[in-house]
Amino acid sequence: MTDIKSMKLYRHVERIYRELGELGKTIEDPLNVYELAPFDQLHYHGTDALDVALAMLGIDQQQNWLEIGSGLGGPARYLATCSEAHVTALELQPDQHELALDLTARCGLEDRVEHVCGDFLQFEREAGSFDAIVSWLALYHIPERARLLEKCHRLLAPSGCFYTEDLTARGDIDDGQRSLLERDLYAITLRHINADWAEFVRVRLAAYRADRARHLRVHGEAAVTAMTDFYSAVNRHFQSGKLGGIRLCARKLEVAV
Ligand SMILES: C[S@@+](CC[C@H](N)C(=O)[O-])C[C@H]1O[C@@H](n2cnc3c(N)ncnc32)[C@H](O)[C@@H]1O
Numbered sequence: 136m137t138d139i140k141s142m143k144l145y146r147h148v149e150r151i152y153r154e155l156g157e158l159g160k161t162i163e164d165p166l167n168v169y170e171l172a173p174f175d176q177l178h179y180h181g182t183d184a185l186d187v188a189l190a191m192l193g194i195d196q197q198q199n200w201l202e203i204g205s206g207l208g209g210p211a212r213y214l215a216t217c218s219e220a221h222v223t224a225l226e227l228q229p230d231q232h233e234l235a236l237d238l239t240a241r242c243g244l245e246d247r248v249e250h251v252c253g254d255f256l257q258f259e260r261e262a263g264s265f266d267a268i269v270s271w272l273a274l275y276h277i278p279e280r281a282r283l284l285e286k287c288h289r290l291l292a293p294s295g296c297f298y299t300e301d302l303t304a305r306g307d308i309d310d311g312q313r314s315l316l317e318r319d320l321y322a323i324t325l326r327h328i329n330a331d332w333a334e335f336v337r338v339r340l341a342a343y344r345a346d347r348a349r350h351l352r353v354h355g356e357a358a359v360t361a362m363t364d365f366y367s368a369v370n371r372h373f374q375s376g377k378l379g380g381i382r383l384c385a386r387k388l389e390v391a392v
Pocket of ligand 1: 139175176177178203204205206207208209210225226227228231253254255256270271272273276277
């Protein structure tokens with residue numbers, strides 16, 4: 136099977152330190168979630184997308200939330216800052232996990248965000264441990280969709296909320312397209328549905344290309360080539376009409392028997 140690092144977004148994770156350097160930060164300076172937000176959100180529409188989730192989940196109660204596929208920890212830190220929740224941030228890739236730990240500590244959020252490194256399919260907690268399970272652009276990476284959903288159901292408390300934004304297939308995908316999607320986006324599990332992200336990824340690619348000279352100065356040739364390749368590939372897959380997106384919010388029901 137393809138390795139997750141075939142997805143070029145996940146190479147050169149040190150990009151974020153270079154961006155912080157551009158802001159005049161040393162590697163030890165304290166940080167806050169708002170100055171990190173332009174760089175630590177690996178999904179579409181950044182913290183605006185998280186505000187939609189917060190409006191649905193509610194922010195006033197001391198709850199336990201789990202984020203599956205937490206990346207650099209950006210969503211988990213933002214959710215913890217803007218609510219009373221304690222967030223467990225589960226991330227598969229050790230380099231991203233380590234980076235997330237560092238950024239969370241520098242934001243002074245260690246008490247509010249617990250980082251765990253591992254595969255969700257192997258993740259163990261008591262049944263009913265979480266009041267909400269959330270995830271942005273991560274579930275499509277994970278095989279065994281039925282097992283994943285059963286696990287989420289078990290981990291959710293009664294009336295708990297499941298909230299996700301994820302990539303989807305908009306129609307039938309042939310073997311050639313599937314293997315390109317697997318290489319470029321590590322797309323392991325795609326379901327059919329549509330959304331408006333095609334425009335977002337088109338504008339993102341154009342903006343990145345327009346600022347190429349600046350990016351080369353900050354990040355160097357290898358990182359800029361990887362990111363241009365990644366943004367181009369995502370744009371191509373969206374414009375092909377085969378790739379779409381979904382936002383889903385569900386609540387766990389207790390069925391009387
Ligand atoms: C596109 S990134 C999004 C990160 C974060 N949710 C965000 O929006 O900033 C998806 C993340 O899911 C992680 N991931 C993929 N498969 C996973 C698994 N089985 N268990 C935990 N994390 C996983 C990847 O390593 C990657 O960091």
